[in-house]
Amino acid sequence: MLYFIDSHxxxxxxxxxxxxxxxxxxxxTRQLLLRTEHSDSSSHGCCNPHEMVDPTLxxxxxNLNEAMKMLEDNQRKVEEENEKKYARKDIPGPLQGSGQxxxxxxxxxxxxxxxxxxxxxxxxxxxxxxGEQGHMALLGHSLAAYISVLDRERLxxxxxxxxxxxxxxxxxxxxxxxxxxxxxxxxxEGLLKICRLVIHTRYEDYTLEGFNVLYTKQPxxxxxxxxxxxxxxxxxxxxxxxxxxxxxxxCNTMFGSQHQMDVAxxxxxxxxxxxxxxxxxxxxxxxxxxxAGHTDKxxxxxxxxxxxxxxxxxxxxxxxTLALGYVSSSVLAATKCDSMTLTLGSWLGLPAVPAVTxxxxxxxxxxxxxxxxxxxxxxxxxxxxxxxxxQYLGHDGIVDRIKHASQLSQxxxxxxxxxxxxxxxxxxxxxxxxxxxxxxxxxxxRDQTSHAAQASTIQHPIISNEGHIYDTFNQWLGEQLAQLVxxxxxxxxxxxxxxxxxxxxxxxxxxxxxxxIQDIDHLVDCLKMKIxxxxxxxxxxxxxxxxVRRTVSLLYIEDLGWPGLGVVRYNYHSDEKNDDKQEKELExxxxxxxxxxxxxxxxxxxxLGPEFGGQKNCVYIGMVTEDLDVSELVETIAATxxxxxxxxxxxxxxxxxxxxxIQEAQLQLQKANEERLLEEGLLRQIPVVGSVLNxxxxxxxxxxxxxxxxxxxxxxxxxxxxxxxxxxxGTTPPPTPTSSLAKQRLPGQKAFKRSLRSSDxxxxxxxxxxCDDLDKLDQRSPNxxxxxxxxxxEMERAEEQKEVVQAKTDTEDIxxxxxxxxxxxxxxxxxxx
Numbered sequence: 001m002l003y004f005i006d007s008h009x010x011x012x013x014x015x016x017x018x019x020x021x022x023x024x025x026x027x028x029t030r031q032l033l034l035r036t037e038h039s040d041s042s043s044h045g046c047c048n049p050h051e052m053v054d055p056t057l058x059x060x061x062x063n064l065n066e067a068m069k070m071l072e073d074n075q076r077k078v079e080e081e082n083e084k085k086y087a088r089k090d091i092p093g094p095l096q097g098s099g100q101x102x103x104x105x106x107x108x109x110x111x112x113x114x115x116x117x118x119x120x121x122x123x124x125x126x127x128x129x130x131g132e133q134g135h136m137a138l139l140g141h142s143l144a145a146y147i148s149v150l151d152r153e154r155l156x157x158x159x160x161x162x163x164x165x166x167x168x169x170x171x172x173x174x175x176x177x178x179x180x181x182x183x184x185x186x187x188x189e190g191l192l193k194i195c196r197l198v199i200h201t202r203y204e205d206y207t208l209e210g211f212n213v214l215y216t217k218q219p220x221x222x223x224x225x226x227x228x229x230x231x232x233x234x235x236x237x238x239x240x241x242x243x244x245x246x247x248x249x250x251c252n253t254m255f256g257s258q259h260q261m262d263v264a265x266x267x268x269x270x271x272x273x274x275x276x277x278x279x280x281x282x283x284x285x286x287x288x289x290x291x292a293g294h295t296d297k298x299x300x301x302x303x304x305x306x307x308x309x310x311x312x313x314x315x316x317x318x319x320x321t322l323a324l325g326y327v328s329s330s331v332l333a334a335t336k337c338d339s340m341t342l343t344l345g346s347w348l349g350l351p352a353v354p355a356v357t358x359x360x361x362x363x364x365x366x367x368x369x370x371x372x373x374x375x376x377x378x379x380x381x382x383x384x385x386x387x388x389x390x391q392y393l394g395h396d397g398i399v400d401r402i403k404h405a406s407q408l409s410q411x412x413x414x415x416x417x418x419x420x421x422x423x424x425x426x427x428x429x430x431x432x433x434x435x436x437x438x439x440x441x442x443x444x445x446r447d448q449t450s451h452a453a454q455a456s457t458i459q460h461p462i463i464s465n466e467g468h469i470y471d472t473f474n475q476w477l478g479e480q481l482a483q484l485v486x487x488x489x490x491x492x493x494x495x496x497x498x499x500x501x502x503x504x505x506x507x508x509x510x511x512x513x514x515x516x517i518q519d520i521d522h523l524v525d526c527l528k529m530k531i532x533x534x535x536x537x538x539x540x541x542x543x544x545x546x547x548v549r550r551t552v553s554l555l556y557i558e559d560l561g562w563p564g565l566g567v568v569r570y571n572y573h574s575d576e577k578n579d580d581k582q583e584k585e586l587e588x589x590x591x592x593x594x595x596x597x598x599x600x601x602x603x604x605x606x607x608l609g610p611e612f613g614g615q616k617n618c619v620y621i622g623m624v625t626e627d628l629d630v631s632e633l634v635e636t637i638a639a640t641x642x643x644x645x646x647x648x649x650x651x652x653x654x655x656x657x658x659x660x661x662i663q664e665a666q667l668q669l670q671k672a673n674e675e676r677l678l679e680e681g682l683l684r685q686i687p688v689v690g691s692v693l694n695x696x697x698x699x700x701x702x703x704x705x706x707x708x709x710x711x712x713x714x715x716x717x718x719x720x721x722x723x724x725x726x727x728x729x730g731t732t733p734p735p736t737p738t739s740s741l742a743k744q745r746l747p748g749q750k751a752f753k754r755s756l757r758s759s760d761x762x763x764x765x766x767x768x769x770x771c772d773d774l775d776k777l778d779q780r781s782p783n784x785x786x787x788x789x790x791x792x793x794e795m796e797r798a799e800e801q802k803e804v805v806q807a808k809t810d811t812e813d814i815x816x817x818x819x820x821x822x823x824x825x826x827x828x829x830x831x832x833x
Contacts, residue, residue: 140385159380190357197370259294288316293434298333349511476563570641
């Protein structure tokens, strides 16, 4: 049944119909679907919107639009959140017999997508903003399911057209002439099919005899050591080959980039394998390594492959630049290779589109045997989402997206050149699609005076551990930048020679995250703020270690994987032989120490360390700034630890002391009760007689009780309490030990901050700043008694006070001289003051 497209039918679903029919892609898809029924429709070009439309396509667009709106809506109601918390709909349950509607099913999908992450991280998770081009890719999957139910002849014509159009567009876009295309979901599947094609080509009897022909000449596949992790093992497992068939080629060590394949060493390896009776089969090169984004010397590798009759396959993110007007010569050489794999989904920000492997081969029967082509029309429908998305974007839209990603990387590279302590690792300083950088401070730039005073036994561990410390700091830097600027898409990568680095690959992330120039500028600003923190922490680590090692009660824990000032543990001394009890007491003291340090008003971060792999019963100190007073920090930690230890020992003895005190108090109260009975007499103990006797002659007896002084640990009488009508305070407890440096802190100054001398420390009415007063107080002798001679500072203060008093006296004399004689009231007020 067909509907006429007019204002009446469009009013049923205006938004969905506008979304479905607003692009020429839909009309071209409909034209191809109806071509077999209307043979003359192809001559009219694009279809007229007022022609008849298949209602299934219209309903498909309606359902897709409704589903996307529901899944992209993250603002759920509070009642639904509470219901989700207690209903636990993510637990598998029985299949309902009556079935559910589409809205309930999509709501369940939404809960499964967003349920647990929002509860655990307390952060709103947001779906990728796919845009209209993403909707076209999702529409392609729905259309593929619908097209698959067409009759065989119509399906064959439609899939042939889709496959031929997409292959032609990609070959022209990426400068790959006379190529064929294989569309696959897994990006490694294309290389796997290519390996099978090469095996069928080099071993003529492989179709008949199978793996038996491999015994005569063992095939060898060569991959770079900078290739993706696990690529060689995955190929061997899928092809049924032993791992000895995989040869890893090292990268350059002397000349050229350290991420490029060593061509001379590859030539020797191939010749050695030929002499051993092996058959060099295929070489996997990189146009943009997964880590650093460097490109192998594809021109020389192609010549080497032609010499030994090998197949050259190229993959990498830099292949996307083939669509630009200017392409570097190293990447342009990839157009001469035998095959290449393109991942258009991440480059263009298209969800759920297949990867494409372009190849050149003349024998279609071998391609069919290898699985690169299929006789089933349904298999060709994999290209349908990409076919729709490429038409929607157009040639200019595709080039603009790739060009925008290249401009982002160039903008970041230019800014990084002007930053100190930042080292970049790029292949081309003028244009590099991938930017890799790290924080690095030259060891020679540090304070050589302090290092020269150290012994050689201390210097060597510092130099050897320097690489591990930089890896830890760069790991922290990458995580901080990714958290502060999530739209940048930066991540942390481990390289063999450079160690841990921060990578920015906009070709893989910018189209998905929507990265703009403002995000790059924000990333650079955040990096500028983190560099002083990194340099200060790196310089103060050694000073902190020395201060802790000089403190008796503290133990320095060396943890190279902690990005911060260092790790310290309060060393608990106990005569207890039970290790478990001592371990529990150590854990209790350090946990209380961590709590006390976090209560202080400071800019430092104290924690228990990483969740996995960290030391137990320690205090981890995070990143610091240059104004940190390390000596005050260490002294405060030691003093706080001693205070906690003393309180802990007091509590340990408290139980025994209180128990003995209670027993002694009971004995004394029992004795006092007996004495009271003797004083009252026997008659007063008789119930009736005692009441009458007490009424005629009351007995005045002072109440006798006992109070237990926890501070002194002794029993005291309560007679003084009843006499003075107030409870005694007992002995005043000793003051809490605090740091002497903390007592001299200026008003508003946070803890562990060094007092910096500047013009701000001077007031308008005094020539001596607060910092100078503190310095003068430090210079005083601590043993100076009140009767001894005053220091220069006290004499100066006394003279200033005398001058102030003299000035006040002179002022009063002048005022009294100028006042009239009859102002007696003012004189009396002045005398009273």
